[in-house]
Amino acid sequence: MSLQVSDLSFSYGPKTALEAVSFSVGHGQFAALLGPNGAGKSTLFSLLTRLFVTQGGTISIAGHDLAAAPLSAMADLGVVFQQSTLDLDLTVQQNLRYFAALHGMSGRSADMRIDAALDRLGMAERAGEKARGLNGGHRRRTEIARALLHQPKVLLLDEPTVGLDAPTRAGLTQHIHDLCSDTGVTVLWATHLTDEVRDRDQVILLHRGQVLADGRCGDLRGDHPLPEYFAQMTGARA
Template sequence: MSLQVTDLSFSYGAKTALERVSFGVERGRFAALLGPNGAGKSTLFSLMTRLFGTQGGSISIAGHDLRVAPLAAMADLGVVFQQTTLDLDLTVQQNLRYFAALHGISGRAADRRIDVALDRLGMAERAGEKARGLNGGHKRRTEIARALLHEPKVLLLDEPTVGLDAVTRTGLTRHIHDLCLETGVTVLWATHLTDEVSDADQVILLHRGRLLADGRCGDLRGSASLSEYFAQMTGVSE
């Protein structure tokens, strides 16, 4: 498994946020971490990115135990957070160049990776534009391009389409699905929107900190729509 979570538990004082959550995602798969607000998705991402320390259970990224070999695990991880983290006064290219430098990538190697990442996300023509002037969709694409510069094996995206219109959301999800096929990167895409998930995707359904389901979307939903299945399992409508 490219990403493995085993018996993961976490509490905020007396409040349980995650309770013995276990799942795995194979290399090159698009996995949707699906759940309503408050399901535990953000807590899980905080644990995977070491913003929080694990209290129980384990996380393995590209074969590296996050607790035992944190540097190796984080080197194979790319992250796009829900809130934008671009420097708005820098251009698209400058934002990526700064990130590359933080990972020890410079010179021609940095130029090559930046060109490839921007081209793949359809942002090459906007390389010289300041981030402040980009629309929401282009900011997201820039952040995804940035997260791919160090060639991670696992890419985490936390509610990446929040605030985007339907057409932009559709285009972004299509780009990430294509990315899985083209590069073999493993994607964990956190969302509460069922229309961002296709039947071939893996669905990891969280609710109130517990894992309710884990499997291929088309198999899980059966004859119902994913939205109907989601409501049946959680009691929550989109």
């Protein structure tokens, strides 16, 4: 398994945010972490990216235990945070160069990877533009290109389509699905928008800090549309 979460728990003081969360995502799989606001998705992402440390349970990224070998695990992880992390005063290329350096890449090899990543996301022509001048969709594309620079085995995206218009959302969702099948990268895509999930995707349904369901989307929803299934599951436990 590329991403394995076992018995993960986390509390903010007396308030439990995650309780015995377990799931795994296989190589090249697109997994949607589906949950309403306040389900614990952002806390889970903070634990997966080591911004928080686990209070109970384990996380394994590409075979590396996050607690025992954090640097190896982080080297195999790409992250797109919900909130933009671009430096708006830098150009697209400068933003990517900075990130490449944080991952130990520099010079010609870094530039080659940057060119390839921007080209793949259709952002090559905007390499010299300042991030401040980009629209929301292009900023997201830049962040995805950046997260893929070091060729991670696992890519985490925390509600990456928030604030984007429908065509841009659809385009990004399609691109990440293609990326999974073309490159074999494992994707965990947190969202509360059911139209971003395909039937063949894995769905991990998180609600009030617990995993309510984990399986292939088509199997889970059966004959019901996914929004209906989602409302049923989360509403029933509300």
